[in-house]
Amino acid sequence: MVPVQYNIRSLFVRKVTTTVTAIGIGLVVFVFAGALMLREGMNHAMGANGHSDVAVVIRKGSDNELSSAITNADLDRLKGHTGVAAVIGEVVVVIAGERDDGSGAISNVLVRGTPAEGFTFRPEVKIVEGREPKPGTPEVMVGKGIAGRFKGLSVGGTVELRHNRPLQVVGVFDADGASYESEVWGDVDYIRHALGREAGVSSVRVRFDSPSDFDAYRGDIEGDKTMAMKVSREADYLRKQGESTSSFLSGMGIAFAIMFSIAAMLGAAITMNGAVANRSREIGTLRALGFSRFSILTSFVLEALALAILGGLLGSACVLVLTLIKVPVMNFQTFSEIVISFHATPSVFVKSLVFSGVMGLVGGLIPAIRAAGVSPVEAMRA
Amino acid sequence: MNIATYARRNLFRRRGRTILTMSAVALAVLIFCVIRTVVAEWNAGADAAAQDRLAIRHKVSITMQLPRHYVDDVRGMKAQGVKAVTWANWFGAKDPKERIPFFAGFAVDQNSWFDVMDEFQVDPAVLEEWKKIENKNGAIIGDQLAKAFGVKVGDKLVVNSDIYPGDWEFKVLAIYKPLRRTADRNTLMFRWDYLTDDPRATFSKDQVGWMTARIDDPGKGAEIGRAIDAKFSEKDDQTLTMSERAFQLGFLGGFSAILHAFDYVSLGILLVMVLILANTIAMAVRERTHEYGVLRAIGFPPGHILGFILGESILVALVGGALGVLVTLGLINGMIGPFIEENMSGMFPYFSVPTAVIATAFGAAVAVGVLAGIVPAILASKLKVTDALRRLD
Numbered sequence: 001m002v003p004v005q006y007n008i009r010s011l012f013v014r015k016v017t018t019t020v021t022a023i024g025i026g027l028v029v030f031v032f033a034g035a036l037m038l039r040e041g042m043n044h045a046m047g048a049n050g051h052s053d054v055a056v057v058i059r060k061g062s063d064n065e066l067s068s069a070i071t072n073a074d075l076d077r078l079k080g081h082t083g084v085a086a087v088i089g090e091v092v093v094v095i096a097g098e099r100d101d102g103s104g105a106i107s108n109v110l111v112r113g114t115p116a117e118g119f120t121f122r123p124e125v126k127i128v129e130g131r132e133p134k135p136g137t138p139e140v141m142v143g144k145g146i147a148g149r150f151k152g153l154s155v156g157g158t159v160e161l162r163h164n165r166p167l168q169v170v171g172v173f174d175a176d177g178a179s180y181e182s183e184v185w186g187d188v189d190y191i192r193h194a195l196g197r198e199a200g201v202s203s204v205r206v207r208f209d210s211p212s213d214f215d216a217y218r219g220d221i222e223g224d225k226t227m228a229m230k231v232s233r234e235a236d237y238l239r240k241q242g243e244s245t246s247s248f249l250s251g252m253g254i255a256f257a258i259m260f261s262i263a264a265m266l267g268a269a270i271t272m273n274g275a276v277a278n279r280s281r282e283i284g285t286l287r288a289l290g291f292s293r294f295s296i297l298t299s300f301v302l303e304a305l306a307l308a309i310l311g312g313l314l315g316s317a318c319v320l321v322l323t324l325i326k327v328p329v330m331n332f333q334t335f336s337e338i339v340i341s342f343h344a345t346p347s348v349f350v351k352s353l354v355f356s357g358v359m360g361l362v363g364g365l366i367p368a369i370r371a372a373g374v375s376p377v378e379a380m381r382a
Numbered sequence: 383m384n385i386a387t388y389a390r391r392n393l394f395r396r397r398g399r400t401i402l403t404m405s406a407v408a409l410a411v412l413i414f415c416v417i418r419t420v421v422a423e424w425n426a427g428a429d430a431a432a433q434d435r436l437a438i439r440h441k442v443s444i445t446m447q448l449p450r451h452y453v454d455d456v457r458g459m460k461a462q463g464v465k466a467v468t469w470a471n472w473f474g475a476k477d478p479k480e481r482i483p484f485f486a487g488f489a490v491d492q493n494s495w496f497d498v499m500d501e502f503q504v505d506p507a508v509l510e511e512w513k514k515i516e517n518k519n520g521a522i523i524g525d526q527l528a529k530a531f532g533v534k535v536g537d538k539l540v541v542n543s544d545i546y547p548g549d550w551e552f553k554v555l556a557i558y559k560p561l562r563r564t565a566d567r568n569t570l571m572f573r574w575d576y577l578t579d580d581p582r583a584t585f586s587k588d589q590v591g592w593m594t595a596r597i598d599d600p601g602k603g604a605e606i607g608r609a610i611d612a613k614f615s616e617k618d619d620q621t622l623t624m625s626e627r628a629f630q631l632g633f634l635g636g637f638s639a640i641l642h643a644f645d646y647v648s649l650g651i652l653l654v655m656v657l658i659l660a661n662t663i664a665m666a667v668r669e670r671t672h673e674y675g676v677l678r679a680i681g682f683p684p685g686h687i688l689g690f691i692l693g694e695s696i697l698v699a700l701v702g703g704a705l706g707v708l709v710t711l712g713l714i715n716g717m718i719g720p721f722i723e724e725n726m727s728g729m730f731p732y733f734s735v736p737t738a739v740i741a742t743a744f745g746a747a748v749a750v751g752v753l754a755g756i757v758p759a760i761l762a763s764k765l766k767v768t769d770a771l772r773r774l775d
Contacts, residue, residue, distance in 0.1 A: 024658060024661075061542060061543070061547055066445065096441065162618060163617065262409055263410050263413070266402050269402055270403060270658065274399065
């Protein structure tokens with residue numbers, strides 16, 4: 001076995017080539033890790049607030065809260081089952097928001113009308129600026145993801161829900177990274193009155209005494225054919241909401257990373273080929289000293305691996321900059337915008353390093369085979 | 383042996399390396415062209431939206447409806463330049479068997495819809511049939527949708543809705559012919575009164591989802607839009623009038639952010655290309671330093687050395703780039719493009735590599751060649767003859 005130190009030192013001797021190749025691999029890892037971080041961010045936004053003891057009830061046939069409608073009579077029938085601790089009915093609507101970046105572009109913002117208990121129902125929601133809206137008033141609070149991104153959506157601002165019925169923004173809230181942070185929350189009665197939708201709500205959330213009460217409740221409600229409701233666990237519902245956007249984003253990012261990686265592998269192959277060609281005398285000497293062909297092969301594969309991992313570390317370090325960026329993405333279910341951030345997790349880094357390692361192995365294999373084939377006599381004569 | 387021969391022979395002195403580098407450049411150019419094509423064709427699709435049509439929606443929300451009588455109010459605005467008005471409601475159509483992931487379903491006014499939306503062509507005789515009350519359940523659908531559902535004219539078609547409960551049964555009356563490439567071929571259109579007379583749709587009784595107005599002068603769109611919105615500014619339901627394109631982008635707006643990211647990604651691949659090429663050139667220059675010393679010693683000026691190296695770098699980039707462009711043309715125009723045009727016509731009515739993208743790719747290849755070669759070229763040309771001759775490796 002040739003000492004690994006030999007390879008590491010060789011990499012340092014060829015400073016320019018090593019740096020250039022490592023940066024190339026680093027760039028590819030950057031794209032790869034960026035795509036993974038975006039997916040993690042999306043999953044976090046859609047799944048973070050899925051409580052196992054909470055169910056979401058929407059009308060059967062609807063795919064989301066926006067298109068669902070539940071009458072007040074049905075809302076009452078959803079209460080009073082065994083194991084049910086709390087029930088809230090909420091109204092959900094998207095409104096047109098004018099982007100506050102001077103472009104004048106219109107995008108959809110989700111407005112949620114919730115009863116006074118709605119705030120205590122979700123303990124993770126905390127006010128970070130201003131105060132909580134008073135129940136029964138036109139006061140609202142906006143999620144910190146969209147606060148300031150749209151005209152009127154910051155403390156002291158107003159947005160119209162209907163002519164001469166402005167909602168007044170009194171606070172900004174944090175919801176632990178969940179998609180709620182891209183919503184506007186106000187009073188359910190005020191909002192549905194303004195919309196002329198007093199007859200019902202959009203969706204209902206049910207909290208159980210214990211997560212195990214879910215199955216029986218679901219059986220009761222979905223079995224009642226007079227109501228036509230769909231009951232899902234909150235986590236499942238949220239995951240399904242984000243699924244199409246999440247798989248779209250990560251699929252696209254990973255496709256790019258794979259295309260990029262082929263280019264980077266060719267780059268690694270060029271570098272390693274050059275290394276083998278320049279060092280054929282050294283390789284011949286090593287063979288003459290008694291190192292086997294297999295030792296030479298492993299030695300050069302390890303060198304390629306070290307080079308790629310160096311690039312991988314570089315890319316992984318630089319990609320952390322992305323955590324400072326917030327990206328608005330479209331929730332295809334509601335046509336509204338959710339602002340997500342790149343989310344760094346240990347698994348992203350493990351995957352990125354494995355990815356860079358694979359690039360090094362594939363790129364370095366053929367040059368390493370060439371190195372193993374060097375004939376000691378001829379190499380030393382050259 | 384002249385300078386050109388020398389440069390050409392240099393190129394293939396390390397045949398393996400040159401071929402690897404050229405393939406890497408070709409691949410990078412391929413990726414670059416694919417990304418640029420997606421961006422260019424996306425914008426082309428959006429630009430092809432009719433310029434002489436305005437969409438009039440509820441000011442507050444796309445899910446909120448406008449009173450039916452607004453249509454007559456806008457129709458009355460002839461003096462301001464409104465030529466024709468029609469309306470539709472979004473049906474939230476879904477395949478009951480969930481075979482088709484997504485398609486558009488509109489409840490439309492049978493008397494005016496196809497006059498305004500003239501990219502959908504329907505036989506006038508069939509259109510007259512459709513206006514008769516006995517054909518109230520008649521639906522006019524796109525050919526791709528008909529294929530996906532496996533239905534033909536005269537068949538029964540059952541569709542569900544995300545908004546209106548239960549099964550909705552239609553009779554397929556006609557398959558429209560898309561006259562423009564931008565016309566979606568997956569749309570279901572049926573009579574508005576079939577929807578709003580149904581007890582399951584009381585919510586939409588006398589309500590329209592949005593209106594589309596044809597105007598006489600596309601240049602006056604913004605002005606007419608303001609006039610329409612002003613007309614309803616004191617009503618409970620206010621309107622928001624925008625170009626049809628802006629209206630469509632409102633639903634697909636998420637894509638613009640993604641396309642913005644594509645710009646960075648396409649720059650990223652060029653950067654990878656610079657790095658790979660720079661590595662190859664740097665290696666070649668290091669190996670030949672001694673030779674450059676000889677050339678200088680026998681009288682070649684430094685400018686020639688610079689020219690050799692830069693020329694080699696640009697040549698590799700151009701050959702690789704040409705290869706990449708050829709593969710792109712074969713791949714997109716020959717294989718992927720027709721598939722996308724067939725299956726995603728709503729988003730990409732055209733999908734072939736625009737000439738501008740090819741030109742950009744060649745321009746980018748030259749730029750990459752210069753960027754990758756400039757530093758080694760300058761360093762080598764500035765090297766002292768004696769130093770260069772002393773270098774042996």
